[in-house]
Amino acid sequence: MSSDIRAFVSSCPICASVKTPRTPPAGLLQPLPVPSRPWSHIAMDFITGLPNSKGKTVIMTVVDRFSKLAHAVPLQGLPSAKEMAVLVSKHVFRLHGLPQNIVSDCGPQFIASFWREFCKLLGVKVSLSSGFHPQTNGQVERFNQDLETTLRALCSKNPNTWSSHLSWAEYSHNSLVGSTGFSPFQAAYGYQPPLFPHQEQTAAVSGPAAFVRRCHRFWKGFRHRLLRNQERFTAVANRRRTAAPEYKVGDRVWLSSTDIPLKGGARKLMPRYIGPYPVVGIINPVAVRLDLPRTLRVHPVFHVSKLKPAKDSPLQPPPAPPPAPRIVDGGPVYTIRKLLASRRVGRGVQYLVDWEGYG
Structure with a gap:
């Protein structure tokens, strides 16, 4: 291939939209901040597609991002924003107080104006994941996988009984010792729940003041372990990633069509990228907001791994300005x-x- 043809292929907008990327995904890992106490930062999601069990077909999962303690609430179906506000007040706020931040995906319940206004009145910040990037809400995504695996093992012969085993599946997760050396229950309350009566003496405390001091001392050490694990996971993840370009408002980028519902023709021969679209906002170093046409009914915030800069071709002149009206x-x-x-x-x-x- 001559140098002129190679330059054309590398800079042509049409070629840029159809070529399959051969480089590692862009965007180094940007972990969420580690909280300093339990239930100040939580993550939420739903498990759907379950068989009917006593009228329940959906599970609402809530995970404390500090201790990893989780709650699983069976529901008849996906709730509306108003119904979700009632459920969270009953199963989270009532037991653990109001959180500072709630991380979730871009489901219709979480982007509804009612839910946003409800959290705003309570002083709770809502953080939505970027489009087609579930790693943002990885805490609850991982718990959903473990919960489904546990339920599959407990009721594989009779799937319609999963709602009866849900409380024990939740208990097994909250009492399981993780990579930090402590269970979620112990990280939240300062002691491991006794499984048998003879272990009750080891879980007893001398008094409320001693219990509070021990909890604060334990939370400080536990947060140090979380930070250490986070640094190790970040180093491992970044081995298979590349640094993302520093996008600015006004830049034009190509958007990956992998998760975009395109119409017409065979998916196999569809362009790998669509656009280019202008950048209208920088959310953080790895998430940007695009100005998308109305025909694309998707969330406009994307992880940088779904984008690549649009280069103007030197072989194609810019479009002529429109004539005078x-x-x-x-x-x-x-x-x-x-x-x-x-x-x-x-x-x-x-x-x-x-x-x-x-x-």
Whole structure:
């Protein structure tokens, strides 16, 4: 391949959209801050697709990001934002107080205006994961996997009985010793729950003051272990990643089409990237907000591993500016080249068109 052809392939916008990436994913690991006490920062999610068990088909999972203590609440179906506010108040706030931060995905319950206003009135910050990047909410995603594995082992012969085993599956997770050397129950309350009566004496405390002092001393040491584990996990994860470009507002980027529902044609021959789209906001070093067209009904915040910078081709001149508008009866006149789509908005119809130009 000559140097001219190679330069064209590397810079052509069409080639950039169809080529399969051969480099490690961009964006070094950016772990969430480690809390300093239990239940100040929590993560939430739902497990769906379960068989009907006493009228329950969904599990709401809540994980404390400090101690990893988890609650699993069986539900009849996915709740609305208002119903979720009632459930969280009953199963989390009532037992552990109001958290400072709630991490979740971009489900319809979590992006609803009711849920946002509810958390805002309580002084709780809502943190949503970036589009198609479940690693942001990895704490609860991992618990969901362990919970499904436990339920699969307990009721593999009779799946419709999973709701009866859910409390024991939750107990087994909360009492299991992890990589820090302590169980989630011990990290939250300062002692390991006794399994048998003869162990009760080792779990007893001398008094409330001694219990509080021991908890604070234990939480300090436990947080040190969490930070140490986080540094080790970050170093291992970054071996298979590359540093992301420093995007700025106004930059144009290509968006991976892997998780985008594209229409028409075989998926095998669809472009690997779509766009380019302008960057309109920088959420953090590994998450940016894009200005997407209305036809893409997805969350506009993406992890940098889903993006790549758009390079202007030196072989293709930039598009010519539109001609001056044609004024008729004191107003500009537009010529429509093609009607792309239409939808009903209230009692009217909204059209998406492709303009021929102003003239």
